Amino acid sequence: MSPKLRRVLQLFARLPGVGEKTAHRYVLHLLTTDPSVAEELGRAVSELHHVFQPCSVCNNLAEVGETPILCDICKDHKRDPSVLCVVAKVSDLLALERPGTLRGRYFVLGGLLSPLEGVGPEALPVPRLVERVRQGGVREVIIATPPSVDGEATALFLRRELGDLGVSITRIASGIPHGGDLEFIDPVTLGRALDGRKVI
């Protein structure tokens, strides 16, 4: 195989979930469609880091333009500034936007505390989060880190850091997913579903 082909396959295979076969499919597809598609995709990919940067307020994806760099959510005056939802990563923010019910604002941590992997509090922009809450205007902080070991550790740490600021601190519910069959749900999730039961 030519070194150039091997290289482009390796580059595609760095994308999440892409192996050698999928990389081959992508390259063959691009080579058998109009050259303008490969050219435009290539240009867009190589410019990604110049066009998008973290939002200076919340770390969400934002298009570079005016200074300070603000994402569409931080720019939107109709979003409720009193509800602040803390997430681990931008894709979690996008997932939470899908139901369309949360009209507050966000803060993207860019990671989680991980005692096992040696990721400590200094790796996360917690001082910026604390400063934002301290400035006022926030009534509730929803901690929407995932219900995993690292996500729970991060949630506990954030509750401690934000505990003295006089805001309500909430945690998203963990339990049986919609349509889930109890028979096939793991015991930790079932335990959480029981612990989190509500009067109906």
Add this chain to the structure above:
Amino acid sequence: MSPKLRRVLQLFARLPGVGEKTAHRYVLHLLTTDPSVAEELGRAVSELHHVFQPCSVCNNLAEVGETPILCDICKDHKRDPSVLCVVAKVSDLLALERPGTLRGRYFVLGGLLSPLEGVGPEALPVPRLVERVRQGGVREVIIATPPSVDGEATALFLRRELGDLGVSITRIASGIPHGGDLEFIDPVTLGRALDGRKVI
């Protein structure tokens, strides 16, 4: 969502099997890894059509360089020129190379006859294939189009076109795949497995 982000997502979603969510994952991954990865991938993708062209002999993927443009298989003098395997597309050629048993050469049609979709013989480079066989040196033509309606129609057409040239024309076997359970195999395949039975 910003128009530029929407555009790059649309471009990724043109790749086979990529939808909006996967496109999002790719973009977020590229934005959260070293900028050099996105830059190099982008450059490689935009240059694809300049770097790779169809082989002037067999239509396989070939790196542009010397003239005439030849793929690695056509350049390889150790490959047997007396066995010519005809495939529909480059990915089929790559699949047939995997077992490593076929040491012959190839001819990529770039498509199949499709009476239902109005694709006639004039859409395929059959005259070039006939000319190549007519020039001599080919002992066997293996028709490796898929065992679908269009693949069979193409195989029958090729057999007729190549029939008078004094070469052996063979067709790859259709039957139950390795590890396949007879209970779950469709009746057409089972019929073919019976028709293609061999004395053991």
